[in-house]
Amino acid sequence: MTTCIASERQDHIIAWFAALAIAIHVLESAIPSPIPGIKIGLANIVTIVVLVQFGWRTAAWVSLLRVLIGSLIIGSFLSPTFILSLGGACASLVVIGVAYTLARHHISAMGYSVLAAIAHILAQFWLAYLLFIPHQALFHLLPILITVAIITGIVNGSLALAVHKRLKLLIQ
Amino acid sequence: MTRADLIIIVIAIAALPLFYWQLWGPNYPGTDVDIIVAGEKPQRHSLLRNQTLHIHGRLGDSIVAIKNGKAAFIGSPCPNKQCIRSGWLDDNGETSACLPNGIMLSVIGDGIARFDSINF
Amino acid sequence: MKNSRIAIFVLMLTALLSLSACSNRDAPPVYRSQILAFGTIVELSLFDVSAAEGDKLSSDIRNMMEAFHHRWHAWENGPLLALNHALSQSGHSRLSADDAALIAQSLTLAKASGGLFHPALGKLIALWGFHSNELPQSPPSKQAIDATLAMLPALDQISVDSNSNEIYNRSGKPVYFDLGGFAKGVIIDRSIEVLRQHGVNNAIVNAGGDLRAIGAAGERPWRIGIRHPRDFGVFASLTIKEDESVFTSGDYERYFEYEGRRYHHIIDPRSGAPADSVASVTVLHHDGATADAAATALFIAGTQQWQRVAKAMGIEHVMIIDKNNKVLITPELAQRMEYEVSPPPIIEIHALP
Known part of the structure; x- marks a missing residue:
């Protein structure tokens, strides 16, 4: 009985946060990016907040639902954008999952955010290289992409920290 | 923010120069230019042979000139002409792209080129 | 225990970052x-070769090539046109040892090739319009080609005396050296x-x-x-x-x-x-x-x-x-x-x- 309630509650949490993430995801996709291929990835904030608040399993659900439903809404489902998005999300989840199991009590939203951003870009980069542009010259973009990933990771990290603080107050 | 966060950020930033150094280390003059149309196999042209190419992209024809060992976009149907502004490329690894038209130029040289010299 | 976890973590991050840093650069120097x-x-x-040394050599080679280019240019006013003129008018000219050796080498190769490599095709190449930086629009007429061919000197009528560095044209026809296929x-x-x-x-x-x-x-x-x-x-x-x-x-x-x-x-x-x-x-x-x-x-x-x-x-x-x-x-x-x-x-x- 308790498990049922718990899972129902968890479903609600997943649904709510996924909806929030999808909204951000869709909104962000409507804003033209200053540099092609570079996005702040505000929707990742939701994943990180859910991770620190509710754990990895919930975060994974939120993240994957966001990618799936978000792409259906934008109309990019199964397109290259979707594949890159999914690849990035999976890699982020794996990396933060490992970090979560190893050092849950040491890392805050900031650390996860930076790790997720780097994992995200590396996975997208490799996928782009392997699937779409198998060209050595692409490697010359990598330093820039990683630099941007670290910056967006820190920015999203501080936002996630702030959101998490308020959320904790709210829940209390 | 915790100490572990700080360690993560510091390591990430510390590792960055490694990438820049590895990838933007010493440059060599290019020997060929790859013209990459989104979704197609790159077409390789020698930088030694002067020519003007019309490359069909999403919006229309981009005009690529190869002249005296350099390559550049000299005409483009895209609205902001960023590709033309990026100018002439001649070093290994230099790239220029017309993203609206889905066309990229990339100069290939040592370390990537399979040949030391091309006979024609 | 805590420290080892952090250590594993550091390792993981480094591995992640270096994952794509392994682009292969086997460029020889x-x-x-x-x-x-x-x-x-x-x-x-x-x-x-160092960059400084390479630049110096490039510059030397460019100067040498430009001098040679001027010396043997087939249609711009210069020494080769003067030589062609002299050979056509008086049937004889004196060259530097270096130039005489070069002409002699071209004639030797020409003879070996049975005249297929012909170093004195200048008039014909000009007729076709290839003595210009611009490409021609149309081919010449058959009559013009035949007339030019008729005036082509036989290669054994042109000789170089390697002792005196003198070059002779005994064909009685004008000579138009064009070393394009050899220079x-x-x-x-x-x-x-x-x-x-x-x-x-x-x-x-x-x-x-x-x-x-x-x-x-x-x-x-x-x-x-x-x-x-x-x-x-x-x-x-x-x-x-x-x-x-x-x-x-x-x-x-x-x-x-x-x-x-x-x-x-x-x-x-x-x-x-x-x-x-x-x-x-x-x-x-x-x-x-x-x-x-x-x-x-x-x-x-x-x-x-x-x-x-x-x-x-x-x-x-x-x-x-x-x-x-x-x-x-x-x-x-x-x-x-x-x-x-x-x-x-x-x-x-x-x-x-």
Whole structure:
């Protein structure tokens, strides 16, 4: 009985946060990016907040639902954008999952955010290289992409920290 | 923010120069230019042979000139002409792209080129 | 325990970051420069040479090439036009030892080729409109070609006295030297000499696609790609043994199209028109000058006569790509050639007589 309630509650949490993430995801996709291929990835904030608040399993659900439903809404489902998005999300989840199991009590939203951003870009980069542009010259973009990933990771990290603080107050 | 966060950020930033150094280390003059149309196999042209190419992209024809060992976009149907502004490329690894038209130029040289010299 | 977790973590992050840092750069320390000289782009690849030294050598070679270009330019007012004028008017001229040796070498190669490489085709090439930086619009008339052919001096009527450095034209016809099918080879050979004098023994000099390579790129031999005569990219490739020149004559180098037909710049001295039988001829030989003249001569000789002409010119390694992309190749070169096209071409191996 308790498990049922718990899972129902968890479903609600997943649904709510996924909806929030999808909204951000869709909104962000409507804003033209200053540099092609570079996005702040505000929707990742939701994943990180859910991770620190509710754990990895919930975060994974939120993240994957966001990618799936978000792409259906934008109309990019199964397109290259979707594949890159999914690849990035999976890699982020794996990396933060490992970090979560190893050092849950040491890392805050900031650390996860930076790790997720780097994992995200590396996975997208490799996928782009392997699937779409198998060209050595692409490697010359990598330093820039990683630099941007670290910056967006820190920015999203501080936002996630702030959101998490308020959320904790709210829940209390 | 915790100490572990700080360690993560510091390591990430510390590792960055490694990438820049590895990838933007010493440059060599290019020997060929790859013209990459989104979704197609790159077409390789020698930088030694002067020519003007019309490359069909999403919006229309981009005009690529190869002249005296350099390559550049000299005409483009895209609205902001960023590709033309990026100018002439001649070093290994230099790239220029017309993203609206889905066309990229990339100069290939040592370390990537399979040949030391091309006979024609 | 906590510390070890952090350590694992640090390791993980480093591994993540270095994951894609492993792009392969096996570039040998080759100095490269591209210089504009001799009316073309000349590319120098010098192994294990400092940038300063390389720049100095590039500049020396450019100066040498520009001087040579001026000396032997076939249609701009200069020493060669003066020589042609003197030979046509008085039938005689005196040259420097260096120039006399060069003319003599071209005549020797011409005779060996049975006149297919002809160093005095200037008038005919001009008639076709190739004595200009712009390409011509249309071919000349049959009558004009025949008239020009009739005035072509026989090669055995032109001679060089190697003692007095005097050159004689006994044909009674005007002489128009045009060393186009040979000068590039000479200039490449001379560049190699300059490099060797400066202690550079591992290098490639590539002038507008024709090249001579000496030594190696360190531990590995120089790798040469031979461009596809009809398509983009490389058709075949080979590695260089010690000191070899690779010269290709092709119908795609300088040409114009008129009424759907292609007219290229390699003129057959027998017909007075562009030779028309193969797409390209690649010759591998020790010195560039011989390779250059031979590539021209074999291109004109075509599929029927190339073996005989190659033999007469002392050429052992030939690859011909005919108009259907079929390869005719000599046995030893066939062993060395790697084909870069798929499907691989049809290959016929022909031993020289």
